[in-house]
Amino acid sequence: MLPSETLSALAPHAGGRYVDGTLGGAGHSALLLDASAPDGRVLGIDADAAALERARERLAPAVTAGRLLLRQGNFAQMDELARDADFAPVDGILLDLGLSSDQLADAARGFSFVADAPLDMRFDTSQGQPAADLVNTLDETELADLLWRYGEERRSRAIARRIVAQRRRAPIARTGELARLITSVMPGRPGGIHPATRSFQALRIAVNDELGNLEAALPRAVELLRPGGRIAVISFHSLEDRIVKRYFNEEARGCVCPPELPVCVCGRSPRLRVVTRHPITASAEELARNARSRSAKLRVAERA
Numbered sequence: 001m002l003p004s005e006t007l008s009a010l011a012p013h014a015g016g017r018y019v020d021g022t023l024g025g026a027g028h029s030a031l032l033l034d035a036s037a038p039d040g041r042v043l044g045i046d047a048d049a050a051a052l053e054r055a056r057e058r059l060a061p062a063v064t065a066g067r068l069l070l071r072q073g074n075f076a077q078m079d080e081l082a083r084d085a086d087f088a089p090v091d092g093i094l095l096d097l098g099l100s101s102d103q104l105a106d107a108a109r110g111f112s113f114v115a116d117a118p119l120d121m122r123f124d125t126s127q128g129q130p131a132a133d134l135v136n137t138l139d140e141t142e143l144a145d146l147l148w149r150y151g152e153e154r155r156s157r158a159i160a161r162r163i164v165a166q167r168r169r170a171p172i173a174r175t176g177e178l179a180r181l182i183t184s185v186m187p188g189r190p191g192g193i194h195p196a197t198r199s200f201q202a203l204r205i206a207v208n209d210e211l212g213n214l215e216a217a218l219p220r221a222v223e224l225l226r227p228g229g230r231i232a233v234i235s236f237h238s239l240e241d242r243i244v245k246r247y248f249n250e251e252a253r254g255c256v257c258p259p260e261l262p263v264c265v266c267g268r269s270p271r272l273r274v275v276t277r278h279p280i281t282a283s284a285e286e287l288a289r290n291a292r293s294r295s296a297k298l299r300v301a302e303r304a
Contacts (some may be wrong), residue, residue, distance in 0.1 A: 018094070178199075
């Protein structure tokens with residue numbers, strides 16, 4: 001997503017060290033490796049073991065040469081993973097949030113309502129609660145609040161009411177069943193998004209604690225950056241973008257003393273310089289190639 005814009009923002013160079021905190025299909029890592037040849041290095045992190053295996057095969061020469069290091073974990077752990085790999089400080093960090101195309105295409109993972117599958121949605125299937133647990137155990141108010149908070153689903157209460165009524169008969173265990181329930185509450189409109197889109201997004205965000213991990217990751221990323229190093233974050237949801245924007249702006253501030261104090265006593269210096277005052281979005285050419293890029297927003301900041 002936003003490949004040329006991301007490369008321009010991070011400006012990789014020979015000998016540089018870069019963290020791809022959301023490896024996914026390894027497309028961004030491949031670009032970083034090419035742009036930092038012959039001796040630039042990339043640390044690729046992903047919670048999804050399948051993503052790491054795909055990257056190991058796709059970029060085998062870089063792995064063999066020691067230019068691509070692969071680690072399983074959440075990007076909120078990037079500082080620990082980088083230091084354990086003797087990979088700090090770094091020149092650039094990329095976080096491309098949300099689903100990868102491979103995860104979306106893997107019907108068995110339960111991220112999509114297009115194909116019927118177990119209602120899972122975990123990035124790391126070895127830990128955490130699958131989406132079915134939330135769907136079948138949260139009370140009606142909690143479920144409605146989740147769909148509204150993370151999916152901004154306007155019919156959240158009606159959908160939660162229908163889910164609770166259905167699960168009294170039998171647990172809801174499949175993506176197809178959940179999608180049909182949602183569609184029965186709010187049939188789709190021609191040309192509009194699928195009625196289950198926002199609810200599935202909300203469940204995925206909750207299952208993987210995506211917003212909590214993003215909030216934890218940003219300060220750790222800044223600590224990893226060397227002066228002049230950059231962090232680039234691609235978000236797909238207004239809540240994610242708001243978190244990134246707020247954090248970048250807060251860290252770009254200096255003194256935070258009350259205005260009535262005649263001199264600064266906090267001693268706070270800016271840790272970041274905001275590079276993108278407004279988010280970068282996909283070009284018309286990319287939108288034509290990839291409809292998913294319509295929601296992508298890239299924000300960039302530089303370590304002071």
